[in-house]
Every structure is written in C-alpha cells, then in structure tokens.
Amino acid sequence: MARVLSCIQPTGEVHLGNYLGALRNWVSGQHENDAFHGIVDLHALTITETPGLLGQNTLQLAAMLFAVGLDPDVATVFVQSHVTEHSQLGWIMECQVSFGELSRMTQFKDNSAKREADFVSAGLFTYPALQAADILLYDTDEVPVGEDQRQHIEITRDIAVRFNYRFGDTFVLPKAVMPKAGARVMDLQDPTSKMSKSADTDSGLVNLLDDPAVIAKKFKRAVTDSESEVRYHREEKPGVSNLLEILSACTGDSPEALAQQYSQYGPLKTDTGAAVVEMLRPIQARYGELMADPGELQSLLRKGAGKAREVASATLARAQAAIGMTPA
Numbered sequence: 001m002a003r004v005l006s007c008i009q010p011t012g013e014v015h016l017g018n019y020l021g022a023l024r025n026w027v028s029g030q031h032e033n034d035a036f037h038g039i040v041d042l043h044a045l046t047i048t049e050t051p052g053l054l055g056q057n058t059l060q061l062a063a064m065l066f067a068v069g070l071d072p073d074v075a076t077v078f079v080q081s082h083v084t085e086h087s088q089l090g091w092i093m094e095c096q097v098s099f100g101e102l103s104r105m106t107q108f109k110d111n112s113a114k115r116e117a118d119f120v121s122a123g124l125f126t127y128p129a130l131q132a133a134d135i136l137l138y139d140t141d142e143v144p145v146g147e148d149q150r151q152h153i154e155i156t157r158d159i160a161v162r163f164n165y166r167f168g169d170t171f172v173l174p175k176a177v178m179p180k181a182g183a184r185v186m187d188l189q190d191p192t193s194k195m196s197k198s199a200d201t202d203s204g205l206v207n208l209l210d211d212p213a214v215i216a217k218k219f220k221r222a223v224t225d226s227e228s229e230v231r232y233h234r235e236e237k238p239g240v241s242n243l244l245e246i247l248s249a250c251t252g253d254s255p256e257a258l259a260q261q262y263s264q265y266g267p268l269k270t271d272t273g274a275a276v277v278e279m280l281r282p283i284q285a286r287y288g289e290l291m292a293d294p295g296e297l298q299s300l301l302r303k304g305a306g307k308a309r310e311v312a313s314a315t316l317a318r319a320q321a322a323i324g325m326t327p328a
C-alpha cells in the first residue's frame with residue numbers, strides 16, 4: 001500500500017477547485033492507500049494576522065474534510081501544529097534549500113506580488129521548506145495535488161536527494177500525482193486564472209457552502225465567449241471548456257462527449273450549476289451536523305494527531321541521527 005499525503009491550508013472557505021482538484025481524490029484514495037491528510041495551519045500563518053481566526057478556520061476545515069467523506073477510522077486527518085515535528089524538521093529543511101531555489105518558486109512570486117502593499121513574511125518565502133518537511137516526515141510515496149503544486153513537490157524531491165547525499169539515505173523520494181479530471185478548475189469570471197479564494201471578487205468563485213441559489217446564479221453568469229459554438233478546447237474556449245470540465249467532474253462523462261450534447265451556452269451553464277448543487281447537497285448537510293458538535297470534532301483531530309505523531313517522530317529522530325545531532 002502506497003503512503004499518500006496531501007495537505008490543505010485553513011485560509012478561508014473551501015471552494016470547488018479545492019474539492020475537484022484535491023479533496024475528492026483524497027476521499028476516493030483513502031481506501032486504496034495509507035492516507036495522511038494535514039490541515040496546515042502553520043502554512044496559513046504566513047498570511048494570517050487576525051487573532052482567533054486561524055483556530056476557527058482550522059475547525060471549519062476539519063469539519064469539511066470529514067463532510068466530504070474522509071473517514072477518521074481509515075485516513076489520518078490531523079492539524080499540522082498538533083504534530084510539533086513539522087516545525088522541527090521544517091527548520092532542518094530550511095537549511096537544505098538555497099535562497100536561489102526559493103526565489104524561483106512561482107507561488108511565492110505570485111503571492112508576494114499580490115501582497116505588494118501588505119506585509120510579506122519571511123515564512124511566505126521559506127514556505128516550501130516547511131512543505132518539504134510535511135511530506136518527508138511521513139515517508140510519503142505519492143502526493144496528490146493540483147497542477148499548481150508541481151513545483152513544490154519537485155523542490156521537495158531536490159531537498160530529499162540533497163539531504164540523503166549529505167547525510168546518508170534518510171528520506172523516501174515522493175512523487176506528485178495529478179488527478180485527470182478537475183485538476184485545474186478555473187475562475188468562472190476569468191477562466192484563464194485558476195479558481196482561488198484570493199481572487200479579487202467572489203462572483204467567479206464557488207464555495208462548497210454557498211447557497212444553491214447563489215451557485216446557480218454564479219454559473220448562469222459565467223464568462224464564455226462571443227461565439228456560440230460549444231466545443232472543448234482549453235486555449236481557444238477557456239470559459240466553455242471550464243464549464244465542460246466541471247460538468248464532466250460531476251457526471252463522469254468526458255468533456256468532449258458532453259460538448260456534443262449542447263448547442264448553446266445557456267443550457268450548459270444551467271445544467272452545470274444544477275449538477276454542482278446536487279453534488280454539494282449531502283456535503284453541506286453533513287458539515288452542518290459536524291459543526292454542531294465541536295467536542296466530537298476535537299476528539300477526531302486528537303486521534304489523527306496521535307497517529308500522525310507516531311510516524312513523524314520516528315522520521316525526525318532518523319534525520320537528527322543522520323545529521324549527528326546530540327540526542328537530548
């Protein structure tokens with residue numbers, strides 16, 4: 001059984017891109033693999049300044065992970081800061097990666113540019129080192145992520161190779177696995193940018209907790225193009241292709257086959273909105289139940305952290321021994 005790990009930041013509501021590009025695959029993968037999923041609150045801290053918000057977002061995200069179908073008896077779901085080994089190995093990783101390598105990370109370039117007037121923390125820059133620690137702590141074979149994370153998995157491999165070369169074989173080399181459908185859900189108002197919670201406006205962003213009427217409206221207003229032909233072509237028809245891909249992710253039919261069934265944009269928008277609403281209905285109901293019982297939610301997270309710590313502490317000890325640090 002492959003060890004699989006993927007993580008998500010508690011930085012606001014979970015959106016359709018997160019779900020189709022990541023969470024849904026975590027749920028289907030939990031029975032085939034030994035799955036670990038972290039809520040990476042330390043990563044979110046790179047851009048969080050409001051007191052109290054981080055913990056609240058963490059609990060809401062935990063409820064959402066269980067609501068979409070992660071089973072606490074099957075997968076290991078934990079909060080990053082509950083497993084202190086992440087911070088400890090994170091520092092060691094920072095010392096294995098160069099300033100130049102970190103400077104080439106597109107996520108850092110994008111995020112720091114977006115925050116030009118704001119505080120750009122050093123943590124935002126060293127973020128990939130902490131991510132490498134997340135992955136390497138669990139002897140991870142596979143990291144299921146969206147296309148946007150490919151560079152972070154590559155740098156993790158580079159760091160692991162370098163560490164193993166310097167200090168002897170310690171870390172398993174992970175590889176990124178990209179889902180076929182829904183790998184990159186685009187903004188409904190700007191289909192050349194990925195759907196993102198940090199978008200300027202909310203109208204192109206579908207949150208999993210959005211009201212059904214709001215979801216339908218967002219799809220009806222989705223940007224397409226001035227032609228009227230329904231055809232699947234990512235570059236020439238980004239808006240239409242995004243809708244076809246979302247509908248495909250809901251129905252299981254291929255975007256090409258779905259394109260054949262439509263001759264106008266209107267019905268494609270309506271049907272895609274309706275399919276998304278139906279897909280989210282049971283998730284929204286389960287989320288409501290979980291949020292009504294915070295004690296239970298906390299105990300599920302405590303259990304996850306215990307399981308995570310067992311693996312993480314052994315790996316950290318191995319890395320410290322390989323370096324030759326004095327044992328405490």
Ligand code: ATP
Pocket residue numbers: 007008009017018019020021022144145146147148149182183184185186194195196197198
């Ligand atoms: P955002 O851009 O909304 O802030 P993010 O990339 O910072 O999102 P996280 O919340 O950490 O993301 O993302 C969790 C997972 O969701 C990652 O595996 C990421 O690849 C995936 N993901 C995020 N946005 C999309 C998208 N538009 N399409 C597909 N997958 C996505």
Ligand code: LTN
Pocket residue numbers: 005006007008009040043130131134135143145149152
């Ligand atoms: N950087 C990722 C979140 C993340 C992650 C990880 C993903 C942090 N640690 C470990 C996979 C494995 C993001 O922004 N989506």
